[in-house]
Amino acid sequence: MSGVDDEKTPKGTNTGVTPVSIEQQCFDKNWILQLNEPKQFEHFICSICKQVANSPVELCCPQHKDIDESTIVGENCLKQFLKANSNSCPVQPHENIEYSRCAALQRHIGALNITCPLQFQQESQGQNQRNEVIVCDFKGEIKELNDHLNNVCPLKISNCWYKPFGCEYNCYKHKLNDHLSSEFKLHFDLVVKFIQTLQEEIKQLKSQIQMNENN
Incomplete structure (x- = not known):
């Protein structure tokens, strides 16, 4: 399985990762580390972007069923990768990939404690670009994130x-x-x-x- 340390994608591989909404993208490990220990999510790392997988799926292609490395990826990362790489598998180059949703992993990831990701971004940038003192003190679980961002967050x-x-x-x-x-x-x-x-x-x-x- 992938660890939480920084990892590099092999040269020559197009990850296909383009900007997406914060509700879809995989979760920044530094953000997750604010309220969690590395061991709590070390087995939930997306093999494509190396962050914590959002809506995890497991690649179960017969071509690499015996490999030891992680085959967990975030659903949106996988879609972007396939689009950018002619539907070639991100584990080993081949077509006709097979994958399944990981309900158990999703429950574990959904239970990780978090702060507001927009507040984290604001603090990471070191300033509020709109020159307004607005703070979001949300603390909850990842499974509550979409509702928070869509309905409550003052930083959205x-x-x-x-x-x-x-x-x-x-x-x-x-x-x-x-x-x-x-x-x-x-x-x-x-x-x-x-x-x-x-x-x-x-x-x-x-x-x-x-x-x-x-x-």
């Missing part, structure tokens, strides 16, 4: 409701209502412009269809 950054119409503003969740109230005209104008653009596209499409029918 929210996009404006009108982002689909062109508003790029984002802010702490508790300040979103202030933005919505103060920028009513901006949002109204964005929606009107969006509808006008849509109407023009529909008009052009109808015109093109009519031209095709007449030819």
Whole structure:
């Protein structure tokens, strides 16, 4: 099994790891170590990113059933790896991988004690880039993380409701209502412009269809 010490991915291998939401990515070992001992999660390490596996799955391909190294990976890490490496197995290069979900491991990982990951990120960066003194004192278990981030955390950054119409503003969740109230005209104008653009596209499409029918 993989330990919790830093490990390197073999050269020439494309891990395919791209930025994903904090709810999907594997868990930072340094964050987990705040409230847990290494031995509590040393067997839960993702073989791809070397962090604590999120939604762990076990690779059970017959091509490497006898190897001693860990075949546990985070589900999202596996999806990204397969996409970036033509569906080749991350343990040994071959196609048609086989894997299964690890419910028992998920329960153990879900029971690890944690602080708020956004608070940890803020402290790790050494400053609050928004120049606001906002602290999240959440302490709980990993299985409670999604509910905390989606519904409670004061550090979660929210996009404006009108982002689909062109508003790029984002802010702490508790300040979103202030933005919505103060920028009513901006949002109204964005929606009107969006509808006008849509109407023009529909008009052009109808015109093109009519031209095709007449030819």
